[in-house]
Amino acid sequence: MSDNDSSPGIPDPEGAAGIIDTDYEIGQDNIETSVGPFNLDVHNPVFLVSGLSIVAFVFLTLAFQTEVGPLFDSLRKWLTSSLDWFFIISGNVFVLVCLALIVTPLGKVRIGGKDADPDYTYFGWFAMLFAAGMGIGLMFFGVLEPVYHMAFSEPLGVASPFDADGNLIPENVAAAKAMGMAATIFHWGLHPWAIYAVVALALALFSFNKGLPLTMRSVFYPIFGERTWGWPGHIIDILAVFATLFGLATSLGFGAQQANAGLEFVFGIPVSITAQVILIIGITAVALVSVLRGLDGGVKILSEINMLIAALLLVFVIIAGPTGTLVSSFFSNLGAYAREVIPLSMPFGREDDGFRQGWTSFYWAWWISWSPFVGMFIARVSRGRTVREFVTCVLIIPTIVSVLWMTAFGGTAIEQVLTDSSSQVREYVIASYSPELSLFGMLADLPMASVTSFIAIILVIVFFVTSSDSGSLVIDTITAGGKVDAPMSQRVFWCTFEGLVAIALLIGGGLGALQAMAVSTGFPFTIVLLLACYAIFKGLWDEPR
């Protein structure tokens, strides 16, 4: 470290934050060069290795589809079914860590130093973390999951309200409804947000308070010491880029298919590869504009617009749906979740393998594989909050919003399924399983279906844009060695690259295979996150409170 003020080196640490004294200077491993007229400032070797291996993986997947697809798929299935106990226990650890941070004096530590002011208002902050975290999933699973769990999953052995012929068994209805909602909220409530909170807090703490670069590797400084800046750190960062890019690109590919299905359902636009490629190009183009406009002028504004449209759709469903039932069931669903969250969190002594391994364990691996991306993004926008405020807001508020969303969308759909045997939701979730149409099926049985379905398609697309733009910023920061002021051309590269990977996989096949691989990265990251919990406590302990 240099203390010579006339050089660009980092001067001696100062201020009311427990800055880590390391010889590493942010950007010291970066290569600053120009490719044609475009400037580059990238980390060596993270940028090159992650970029080249992503290209290699895409080519291999396209070339050996018949071999690679089943391989990745069985890897994912093996991990989520054989190691379900590991994912479930880890998920519980993350929730307990977060709760401990709320109630202990460590919660008084402020991210960014004792006198730091919050960078964003509550609304802007919450809109960004929610839009990046799970917005699109709520659109896809908000209707599907409550109905599916009620009718098929039988979580904790609670019987389905339908017999083998699809006839209603009245005495099973109440318990199955409550469990369907509780099980869904379980997957979208405290546990996923605790995963995000752990990653985000660890990154924010080690960057804004300890002065380390804003990349995944920094969290491991208490464990690896100076080796963090060598290959152990390179591998963590490359893995984070991998999980983020493949997670985003495959979701974008599937998202285009879903949006296309919605467009066919509403406007009769036929499902075709051409339409899906156009959708990906459109989403990528809007995301490009957003990243070029930056965090405040693009990502934040789009996230806020997104939240407003989602709120309008939510209010519409509450008013147009069974309003009285929905209002009262918000509290009963919250109660059902509170009652079932501990039994559902138990890794052993259960017989609901299909639900526990196929859904819960899969979800935990999925959330964890997304956590470097969402966590880094949340970290970047959370400076100035205390740890207690941060964890409470990242954990509790999104959980309540998820309960509200699931109650409105899932509750309406469940009422439609139970009261109308010819309802469209019943058709798309129970009779002929078409999950991408479940939301549109629910809206179709409410008034003004063509308007709301169109809004839903727009919302799906905008949610993808908000994931794509924030993801590009995150990948750019990781591959620039934690620099947040890397040249504009780099974020354009990552945003475009993500769209191209999605198009290649959509045309050539392999979306499922690489998504399975992305989810499989949830396993190594679970270990990473458990170590991060230790690092958080160690890091917070040294901070002024």
Add this chain to the structure above:
Amino acid sequence: MFKKLLIPIDLSHADKLEKSISVAAYLAKRDSIPVVFAAVTSAAPGALAHTPEEFRKKLESYSAGQAEKHGITASGHAIFSHDPTADMEHALLTAIHENGADLVVMQTHIPNLSDHVWPSNGGRIATHSDVSVFLVR
């Protein structure tokens, strides 16, 4: 002729600013006006500093050094942006007004192909600012 001069600088490329600072010092001395060194950065740790306070201090130190070297009155103005890459132009335009500067002297590169896609910061400041802008190549 002018009342206050502002020089936007990138501290990580301080070695490349000599020409623009010499021009600015010449103009400042001629009109006996103060100079403000404005620098945009992020609150996240970077190559230059761990924290905003460190960055501010470093900029002050740099400004004092330049003032002594060129015999001018100078101060530093640090601007903290959530996204410096995207917000540079807006942050500098705000700084020009906040400081009441009526002349900007700014180092810029020789235009190349990329300027058709992303105009230089200097070019954009000159386009959008309502004060005089002197671009030094």
